[in-house]
Amino acid sequence: MINYGMDGKVALVTGAGGGIGRAAALAFAHSGAAVLVCDVQDAAGEETVAQIAAQGGKAVFQHCDVSDPAQVKAMVAAAVAKFGRLDYAFNNAGINSVGANEYDDATWARSIDINLTGVMLCMREEAEVMLQSGGGAIVNTASINGLVGNGAQPAYTASKHGVVGLTRHGALRWANQGIRVNAVCPGVIDTAMTAQAAANPEIRAKIEQMTPMGRMGRPEEIAAAVLWLCSDAAGFVTGQPIAVDGGTTVY
Template sequence: MSGAVRRTGLVTGAGSGIGRAAALEFARGGAAVAVLDLDADAAAETAGLIGKSGGEALAVTVDIADEQSVKAAIGRTVEVYGGLDFAVNNAGMASHDRQLDELTLAEFDRVLGVNLSGTFLCLKHELPLLDGGGAIVNVASNGGLYAIPRAPAYVAAKHGVVGLTKVAAVDYAPRGIRVNAVCPGPTDTPAFDRIAAGTDLIARQEAITPLGRMARPEEAAAAVVWLCSEAAACVTGIALSVDGGRRA
């Protein structure tokens, strides 16, 4: 739109899956997007896709489990774009096929360190930059709302992400900052394909989903982008399911 002010933001874990889909959708809407990912090549690929479509993107490598890396990546985004209007904390890691007594403390700590502490670190360094307005979306999981069998560390971490979201929403609402979570169910991403390889997991997930299929990354991304938009100006502190009816 002629004369429109360009919005700027960042998406973590934007090298593939939901993060990539969200970054592409923000760019289609005219935003400049910093594409953050642990995999530098994947981040560059997403940024390249945005550039080929006429959008503006910046590829930045980040390890969300490391505070200095998070601080540097967010700082780089602000240095290039001059500010931050929205942030999507999507990066995380899976952990499955372990009952609680089979899980080592090291693995439990690692999963919480990436999924929960990593989200905390992103929020910590994003929130001060959004003072006066802006939106943050944390990508949690249906595992942040109910149990996923044999995934205790993942479920604990994602429940924590939902809790952080609610507290941040209440604490920062007086500053005009909105914080929400999106909770996808099983989604057709490369990460899920790796988990399901050699099993009937996808068929089983589809069988217990009311809509009869997994979500597409673009569908979860659409919820993320909406929550960051003015159309959701009075929405904060929610955990929005994108799960084909599983929560119902």
């Protein structure tokens, strides 16, 4: 794992109670940043904090449902109250209602509220605080379903295309004010979100077949891209949806 020298910096990660978010929270801490670990699941978030503490890092848990404007406001305020500033934000919380009928009103609304409106609410509050301290870097989690179509999941696909659009908007809006905004677009990654599908040998074989590299990705492989995008090494990169997908969207 690369150490990007983020000592004295502060990172906020949503959906940090597991999977990609936890891997990113651990990676920020490894680089020296203090991390506000945010999730709707308290025990899972506290476990991430414990793992960061065990590797000698600094982290605090903050309960937050990203679809609730008041909770998002309180989350960003907590980063400043606890650590004094906000430099990096990874807006990663999301749900995948795979198998459900996403044309069902409630399923559609929940997907859009969490996956898309949640990212907008986070960006809005984070940018306000970052502007006060001269800038920062935001990374949003989209998906390969934010880049290409998916015939089975209208809400997930629309929400993730929306995240790519919001990312491009944010990049342009704050480009000359010191805030870079990018997105990661993971392929199929081995997390709780995909565990049930991947446990089925037939589905797993299909996943491996549709991925040119022939395997699922690891959360750490997404975290590596997030850390780079936040770091000064990506200082001239903004507005980009970066696919980390083993080649799936290359076809």
